[in-house]
Amino acid sequence: MNFKEQLSGYPILEMVAKAAAELDVEAYVIGGFVRDLILKRNSKDIDIVSIGSGIELAELVASQLGPDVFVSIYKSFGTAQIRQGDLEIEFVGARKESYRADSRKPAVEDGTLADDQNRRDFTINAMGISLKKESFGELIDPFDGVKDLKKKIIRTPLGPEITFSDDPLRMMRAIRFASQLNFDIEADTFDAIVKMKDRISIVSAERISDELNKIILSKTPSYGFKLLFHSGLLAIIFPEMIELQGVENIEGKGHKDNFYHTLQVLDNVSQTTDDLWLRWAAILHDIAKPATKKFDKKIGWSFHNHEEVGARMVPVIFRRMKLPLNEKMRFVKKLVRLHLRPIVLSKEDITDSAMRRLLVEAGEDIEALMKLCRADITSKNPEKVKKYISNFDLVEQKLKDLEERDKLRNFQPVITGEMIMQTFGLKPAKEVGIIKEIIREAILEGTIPNEYEAAFAFMVEEGKKMGFSVQ
Incomplete structure (x- = not known):
């Protein structure tokens, strides 16, 4: 299989090929760029592996691109990076890695292309394309990555227990790729995640959250969360969410499963926005229901004040997960605290006073709040959904009319x-x-x-x- 024609759309790769020939080293483009080329997906990240010094190759390419091109060199990692337009090209020498049980930082030594492909996380990320003159564009696919792409399978190139023990973050990455690409995780690979899940504890919260955010930003994030749940990883990295799962019945009265309700709300809101933090608000909107759950023989189950308790939980969760403790967190906290207000207004006679108060409290985030509230309609009764949507339309129109008349967003009294x-x-x-x-x-x-x-x-x-x- 040859990709010479497809590579012609990336002049930078021909320049890399010429620079590699000048240095008398072999160079290959490898990893996600190759995967996305085959899937016909846009990719702005290009990884170059050279059988020799990646830094030296990067410096020569940069010098040929012109004086304005800057090379970022990371000597301790043996890598270098160049930006050209919206492309980010990373260079590294082929290497062989070995790991200690208590660390995901490998001992590194020079290696062959085969060594470098062996250390890759999944077969679909271990494919390479030659940039050598005599074989330019030729695919090197030792683990049948193309076959796995066609079968829509996530599979490790080596034994999955070895792959995940070496770098436990790869368990999160397996689920992230499955969620982003809508692929299945091969059975032995998933079984290894279940078996090795406790190894995730050696990975930093920042790296885990980075992968979790990518799952949240996938087209149907509930799929990734279900994989996290069934693998056992979710219980370790996000125990509060696990608490939402399950239905309790007393005297024939049960409540809905708030875990699967939350996933439905997340999917619903993901159809209308790519805003990561609005999606986080969907995840956390009912997070305090387990803490506020009560049963009353007359009225059944209640979750009184769960929106206020949930809002107080947001900074705690963000802090532990090393998510930003800035206006992003405050945005999520606000939406969690206010998420019931439009729903209440849609069920009652709408008063201008109540509308004004909601406008003042929501401020510039009123549209985001209404998106969240619409997503929160998960009833299986189509008539009930139709009624809620109709009432929400009235609320939104009323809010719009009031805002135009009274200018209450980010309201401050004119008298100080x-x-x-x-x-x-x-x-x-x-x-x-x-x-x-x-x-x-x-x-x-x-x-x-x-x-x-x-x-x-x-x-x-x-x-x-x-x-x-x-x-």
């Missing part, structure tokens, strides 16, 4: 504490906060518009009621 103190000649005191809160409530209730003149006049009247006079 400094204005109150200056108007009444007050020093900082609780009375200033009381007047400010009264003004805020009046705006939210629609008693006065969110405009300076009306709010100032209202402030003067309220101040007088409290015994203050204008200075």
Whole structure:
């Protein structure tokens, strides 16, 4: 099988081939780029393996590309990296690796192309294409990676227990590739993940979360989560999610399985957005249901206040998983806390006051919140779904109308504490906060518009009621 014609769309590879010939070394493009070339998927990452110094080859290629091309060199890893446009080309010398039981950092020595292919994680990532002049474009596929691509199978090139013991992160990667490509994991390979799952404990939280985020961003992320669940990995890396699984019945009354409900919500929201953090909000929206679950003989099961408890759990989970503790976390926390509000509004008579409060609290994230709430409709009753969607349409239109009229996003009362103190000649005191809160409530209730003149006049009247006079 020859890919000379396909490689012609990547002039950089011909340049690498010429540089390798000049240095009298063999060079091959290997790994994910080859896989994606066969699958006809776009790939911006190109891995080059040379039988010799990868750094030396990278430096020569960069010098031929021009003075503006910068080479990033990582001597301790024996690798170098070049960026050309939107392509990222990594160079490494062929190597042979060996691992200690307590570490996923290998001992490395120079090796052959076969050694380098042996150390790859999966057969579909172990294929190479020659960049040698006499065999340019020729496929080197010692583990039948093409066959596995056609069968849609994830399989390790060597014995799976060896592969996963050497680098336990590969267990997560197996599930990530299965989820991204919609492939099956070959039976022996999956059995090895089940057997070796505890080895994941030597992998850093950052690397695990990186793979988990890629699963979350796949087209149907529930598939990846089901593989994580059945392999036993999910219980180790995300125990809070495992707690959602199962149905408890008392006196003939049961609740829904919140694990599979969460996966459905995640899939639903993934049809409307590629936003990783909105997808995380879907994963965590019901995370506190196990902690708040109660049974009452009259009303059955309840999960009172699970949205508030869940919001408090978000920073704890993000911190442990080494996810960003910044505005991304605060976004997820906000959506978890507010996710019931639009649902409640859609079931009741919609009041302007309740709508204003939701607009103020959600701010710029109101559209994301509504996407999450729509995704949360997982009833198998089509009439019930139709009714909820219709009610949500009304809520969204009402929110839009109110926003256009009252401009309440990121709302701050037009009267500040400094204005109150200056108007009444007050020093900082609780009375200033009381007047400010009264003004805020009046705006939210629609008693006065969110405009300076009306709010100032209202402030003067309220101040007088409290015994203050204008200075």
